[in-house]
Amino acid sequence: VKVSVDHDICAGFGLCNDALPEVFELDDLGFSVPRGDGSVPAQLEAGAAEAIAACPTHAIFSERDPAPS
């Protein structure tokens, strides 16, 4: 699974980084970005799914549920 964060939606709560810092880091201004190419190690997929569901602005997308283009 790969994740992405849409910065037209993300409001900078940072909960995903709090919950799963192995997958999400914060950019210079404190907004979440996926680490590397956004690939989620298999053992963290459940955590990533929780982070996606918990995002207050629904700004995180996975390749199974891609961002609208």
Add this chain to the structure above:
Amino acid sequence: MTEGSTMSATGKVPTTEGLGSLRDTTDRDPFAFYTDLQDRGELVWDEEMAAWLAPSYALNKEIALHDDELWQMPFAPGVPQTPLSMSEDEWMNFMHFNNDRSIMHVDEEGHAVRRQWILRGFSASTLKRWRSDYMLPVVDAEVTALIQRGSAELCADFADRVASRVFHQVLGLPSDDEFIDRLDELDRGRFPVKQAIADSRPNPKLVAEGWEATKAMIALVEPHVMARASGEGDDFISMIWRDADELYGDGWEPRHIIGEALNAWTGGTGTTRFSTANALYLLVQEPRFQDELRAGGHATIRAFVEESLRLYGPLAYRPRWAKRDVELGGQLIKAGEKVIAVSTAAGRDEARYGCPLDVDLARKAPRDHFSFWQGPHTCPGQGLARVELEAILDVLLAHTRNIRFNPDAPAPEFRFAVLRRWQPLHVVLDAA
């Protein structure tokens, strides 16, 4: 019975007897009281406040996450008490500047929709643009002025000025001193009514004066709101004009937009002034961090901001009323009873935070505190506040070598009751 406990329907419960009341912490250092409270238990009855105090991390989290389902907010429909015998309608209209479709004036479903809209408005893309266009020029100018003076009182001379100038621009309101001061002055006229929230005795004179100030605020901002009716600006008021159909539904009127702008102003100005002052206090109080933050850059500054919010979040506590009988912390809270989530105490709960009184720049889950609350009523402007606080520290630290308290001036105190800050902050600054 022993001191500090009383009997309830569910058995012996801890009370604040012998500790005083949360009310007594006004204008005084509340931290020893918070610690004593946590030692008493997760839920402690405060007779003077006629409320259960919840000082733990766990209960603050539990209350926050069930805010819509279980708890009544103080400024939302269904309020159990209004000040000075105001009717619920009058109180709600007073609080929301005559906007009966405000984000806080609707049911949970309507609130969620409008809150989501605000969050979309305060997106990363927008905040990065506002940082460049609105924040950095203001902060640069105010820091330059500070350094030229060499000494200052950082609340009035800096935090209040920066917060107002930035937020007025974000909203789309004039940001000159005269306009800012006039709006502040009028808002102070509303304060006696809000302060009387626990007083149910009628006082038509106080209510009339509060309404007079409210109407004057509406009249002051009205032409500036109307001037943005094209919806083409890069500001909050223009955003509302663009999406008014979505936000307010059929039959909306300009007064709804004016009220929303003032509601946002109320929610965003004081809190940012106070959180800025508290972050600056910590920076001066713990001077070793000044060099550490300069060396560490953005990530370190970001961590420091979160620690300042955790330790000295500007909103000390939040009252809630149970919508129905509910069990909280092993205690039955009956429908209509008041629970006060003591958020600043919860941010210092050693059951959750290792060495809670330390500033730990490597703390795990650094944003897991209650400064902006959590759950469905978490502050929608928190991204804006964070970007601004970080920009302020970025610029201030880049242009100074040392900031220290002025030993010849009064020392800071942790002032006020609910919205709290360290004040005054008399400092001496050395330029970089």
